[in-house]
Amino acid sequence: MSSNDVHESLELKDIFIAVKTTKKYHRSRLKLLIETFQQYLHLQTYIFTDSEDVALGIQSGVTLINTNCSAAHTRQALCCKMSVEYDKFIESQKKWFCHVDDDNYMVLPSLLRLLSSYHHSQDVYLGRPSLDHPIEAAEKVKNNGMTPVKFWFATGGAGFCISRGLALKMSPWASLGNFITTAEKIRLPDDCTIGYIIEVLLDVHLTHTYLFHSHLENLHTLPIGTVLQQFTVGFFFSKQLGFFLLFYCLIQAQLPGRFKTVHCLLYPDAGRCPEQQNH
Numbered sequence: 190m191s192s193n194d195v196h197e198s199l200e201l202k203d204i205f206i207a208v209k210t211t212k213k214y215h216r217s218r219l220k221l222l223i224e225t226f227q228q229y230l231h232l233q234t235y236i237f238t239d240s241e242d243v244a245l246g247i248q249s250g251v252t253l254i255n256t257n258c259s260a261a262h263t264r265q266a267l268c269c270k271m272s273v274e275y276d277k278f279i280e281s282q283k284k285w286f287c288h289v290d291d292d293n294y295m296v297l298p299s300l301l302r303l304l305s306s307y308h309h310s311q312d313v314y315l316g317r318p319s320l321d322h323p324i325e326a327a328e329k330v331k332n333n334g335m336t337p338v339k340f341w342f343a344t345g346g347a348g349f350c351i352s353r354g355l356a357l358k359m360s361p362w363a364s365l366g367n368f369i370t371t372a373e374k375i376r377l378p379d380d381c382t383i384g385y386i387i388e389v390l391l392d393v394h395l396t397h398t399y400l401f402h403s404h405l406e407n408l409h410t411l412p413i414g415t416v417l418q419q420f421t422v423g424f425f426f427s428k429q430l431g432f433f434l435l436f437y438c439l440i441q442a443q444l445p446g447r448f449k450t451v452h453c454l455l456y457p458d459a460g461r462c463p464e465q466q467n468h
């Protein structure tokens with residue numbers, strides 16, 4: 190590779206995918222994720238949870254990591270999980286760290302194309318800002334003083350990716366439990382803390398990438414023809430249909446009762462796909 194050429198030939202196994210989950214979602218969200226994502230799970234997906242589930246691990250063959258963090262939905266518990274995700278990524282030697290929640294679907298071919306357009310040794314932070322302006326926070330400084338800080342961060346619910354080069358630079362504030370201390374300094378959740386470390390402490394900027402989507406967006410407006418170009422898509426759970434449909438149980442107005450899933454568009458032969466796929 191010449192020094193001017195930032196592209197690199199990247200393979201899926203170079204990406205460390207961290208999925209955040211919790212005990213109460215093992216039988217619902219995680220089970221669905223495993224059923225659909227199976228062909229990739231062994232290679233590079235690590236599931237970070239808060240309890241042992243030997244049965245699920247054996248049954249599915251996926252790597253479940255018990256973070257021993259609390260199962261509460263608190264800032265401390267979520268930062269504890271992110272801290273373990275970070276350490277495991279560093280240990281893994283993989284080139285990219287991508288984080289998703291357990292209610293999000295990664296369109297892997299598209300994500301691979303995106304990451305291949307950079308080099309993992311560059312400083313790269315990709316994701317969707319959750320606000321249309323930088324967040325304003327107060328940073329705790331020495332002698333109990335506070336300094337205002339402003340920065341962008343990628344919303345964790347939509348997923349984000351960080352290059353290894355940048356992740357290594359985050360180490361003083363992120364590794365071996367330091368992430369939790371850093372989060373306490375600004376008293377913000379895990380995804381904001383990532384933004385704080387990168388933008389404020391390292392002076393690297395978030396590349397605003399609007400093809401990452403959380404389920405909080407109105408995804409019904411996403412044109413079906415563009416789904417496979419997205420990087421992540423949050424999914425809906427539809428109780429009416431009696432089971433969980435992956436992401437985007439897209440019920441098209443002109444085709445009542447029909448639905449498609451991103452996974453089925455990508456892999457029409459996968460289990461759980463409706464027999465007919467109308468593109």
Ligand code: UDP
Nearest residue numbers: 209210211214260261262289290291292346
């Ligand atoms: N989560 C967690 N502990 C909890 C509740 C949720 O780790 O006690 C995880 C959950 O598995 C998901 C993320 O946090 O990956 C966001 O949770 P959820 O989708 O329930 O909430 P949202 O913020 O999207 O409304």
Ligand code: MN
Nearest residue numbers: 290292346404
């Ligand atoms: Mn969610």
